[in-house]
Amino acid sequence: MLNKLEALRHFCVAAETLNFRETAVRLSVSPQVVSRMIAELESAVGEVLFKRNSRTIRLTAFGEQFLPRAKQLLEDAELLFTDHARNDDHLAGVVRITLPRLPFYAEILGELCQQLRDYPDIVLEWYADSARLKLTEHQIDMGVRVGLSPEPDWVVRPITEMRQRIVAAPELAARCGLPENLEDLQRRYPLSSQINQETGRPWGWYFNEQQNFIPRRPALAATDGYSELAALSGRVCAFILDGICQSELTAGKLIELLPDIPRQTWQLYLYRPYHSITPQRVLLVFDLLTQILQRYFPAVKNKMPV
Known part of the structure; x- marks a missing residue:
């Protein structure tokens, strides 16, 4: 040719x-x-x-x-x-990032922007959503996910492990009484359900291979973040990742129900698609975002039963 x-x-x-x-x-x-x-x-x-x-x-x-x-x-x-x-030498161009709505969302973005102040020609495109964008179609450079395991053709930086907790406001627990098991929980409590934005259907409450259910009549169906707000208001009992609700549990604004049920461990990780050549601006942002996420979500040893 x-x-x-x-x-x-x-x-x-x-x-x-x-x-x-x-x-x-x-x-x-x-x-x-x-x-x-x-x-x-x-x-x-x-x-x-x-x-x-x-x-x-x-x-x-x-x-x-x-x-x-x-x-x-x-x-x-x-x-x-x-x-x-x-x-590429002076680090210019667009870096596209996708992530779910995490705690400290504003702080993470603010700190990343601050650390990039010496690189005014790097442009961030920040997609905050639980819907998974197609990496190729949307030209995504990196993303944050919570999942069981990443794709094999990704470069991955593990951040921490998380498990989901059943939480409710103290006043809701006092009104409904402490549940004895999952069936009792469903009978006594108004529950929330998180919407899968890719299908429009509710996610189930998945604990382990033997124990899981989809709330039959959820009092609230919402996307990321809003279940926690509804739980704090005393409206519902919610099933939330501990990385999201830990500060409210520590402050006593929420209490945990049925803590002894074994449940699945989820990974919070930063990833980018593997390419034979990756622009220096992408590598820089990937390293900075790794450090920021690890500060806000330090690796923890969960003491919950597995």
Whole structure:
């Protein structure tokens, strides 16, 4: 397959020297390579570029018209790659990040922006949603997820482990009484249900392989974050990741129900798709966001039963 930029380079040098042998010396190739490149270029454009005889070559009328356009294309190509390299050196361009609505959401974004103050040409696109964006379609550079295990073709930075807790406001627990088991919980308490934004259906309350259910008549169906607010108000009993509700549990604003039920461990991790070449701006933001997340969500040893 003809390398068109390389063929244009051969043509422009040949147009300057009007000698294929000298052209070959300048380009560190054989004269046969120069002749072949010119012939293939002529075939590609459908016109003769040089008139040749045994002693000299000279440009045809078409070749003279083609030469300034060829030079411009080579200059544009050189400028394109030079600009890209310079941008990568001083870290410029867009970095797209997707993440669910986590606690300290505003603080995490604010701290990341502050740490990027010396890189004014890095532009952040920040997608906060529980719906999983398609990495290729949305050109996502990195993301934060809570899940059982990441995809095998991702570069992953583990942040911490989390488990879900059944929580309610003290006044709701006092009004409904402490439940004896999950069936008793469903009978006594108004429950919340988190909506799966990809399907529009509610997520189940999954504890382990033997124990899980979908609330039959949820008093609240909501996306990320709002179940916690409803639980704090005393409206519902909610099933929330401990990383989200720990501060309210510590402050006594929420209490945990049925803490002895074994439950699944979830991983909070930062990831980026694996590429053979990753821009320096993406690597920088990935490292900074890792450090910030690890400060806000330190690795903890859960003492809950597994």
